[in-house]
Amino acid sequence: MDAWEDDTGEMTRVLLVEDHALFRQALSLLLYRHPHMEVMQAGTLAEARLLLGGIDVVALDNYLPDGAGTDLIVEVRSNNPGASVLILNDAPDSANRRLALAAGADRVMSKAESACIIVDEIKCLGDADPAPRPS
Secondary structure (H helix, E strand, C coil): CCCCCCCCCCCEEEEEECCCHHHHHHHHHHHHCCCCEEEEEECCHHHHHCCCCCCCEEEEECEECCEEHHHHHHHHHHHCCCCEEEEEECCCCHHHHHHHHHCCCCEEEECCCCHHHHHHHHHHHHHCCCCCCCC
16 A cells, blocks of 8 residues: 555545745645545635635645735634644744744644655645644
């Protein structure tokens, strides 16, 4: 069995929110190669808000044309309490990392990581049992 497949055959629904189309499309292509991944794409917070239903993982740029990615985390949690959130950051310094985690992100990664490492992290977040979140 491929490392991306699970025993149940259930789809992992991933929402990629990234304003740089080339980066977003490259990650999407890598995720599409796996039969149990359903990938949706958005380039802005406004587009992402239309796609929030039933999401398992959100990979979210923190700097978007219409606001901060961290602003979407509350809405993600409201619509999908068990969803995981990965913040992708151009500058994942300590302050940005702390802010993203405080806003409710499960993980923060640099966009400078290889695409395969980012895709593997999305897969891991999709496979993880949701941890209980404080109310």
